[in-house]
Amino acid sequence: MTQGAHEPTNRPKPGTELEPRLYAVVANFQPAIGLSKGIYAFAAAISDYLEAQTVTFNPNQWVFSQPLGGHNANSSIQLAVNQTAIQFEVAYPTNYRLEWVMNKCKMILQVFGDAFKPNILMNSVAKVSGTMEIDGDARQFLVKHITSADPQRLSILKRPIHGFGIRIVSPPYEKKVKKGKKTVTEPVPWSVDFKAESLLEDPAKLYLEAEAVWPVMAAWSESKIPDEIVGRLKTTSDFLGNDAIAFLQNPTTGDET
16 A cells, blocks of 8 residues: 555545435325316416426326526426325535525415415425435445444355445334423424435445424414424434434444454
8 A cells, every 4th residue: 555545434524514415395185186277377376486497287296397507407496286295306405505495395385375275284204315425435334334244244145235225214202301390201293214325326425315204184274384394394404414414423333443
């Protein structure tokens, strides 16, 4: 080895942060709405928040897409409305802060509620994904530092390992918190499906994803519904950017070399 050459640590680079790839929100509602007409009026109503350059529609689904430009050609906003769900998705939002995404989503949800007047929010889903830089190989990071697995065990597969990952699913639960002198139980009414994988197109990067589900019914007519739905996107982003990354940056393996 050349004198002074850098020896990869196969750990997250110091100071590295999550580079977002996707922010998405899905709200499921009842009763079903009709989509046979009204698309142009709805497109006009949301035009202040989404300048759709592509619109596709049929009696079962409307899809509005707006490219965002920037250094990634796939950066875009997409809104999909079907008979029982509305989905808002921002892909590769490198140049856009989460607050900007949340505000657009909230405004569109308000317009949707005024236009279609759904009765019940059945449940909602928030999804956030992104990548982290690894100093070396993300596969080695996950195998050696996170799972403490012996890499030689993978040789039993008799195949080269192009990608490696872990998945952790956590259900809703109740937690105990201090309130004054008392300890009370509070519900955490959302589940989360967390994935950490080596990025297939670049093994020097770690791909992270959190998909959270709130199986909570509520009257859509409540004025706070759009705020609650977009607030869940922030909750999911905080989990991925804080708790999940803290877990990855501080492995508690006892026999690392």
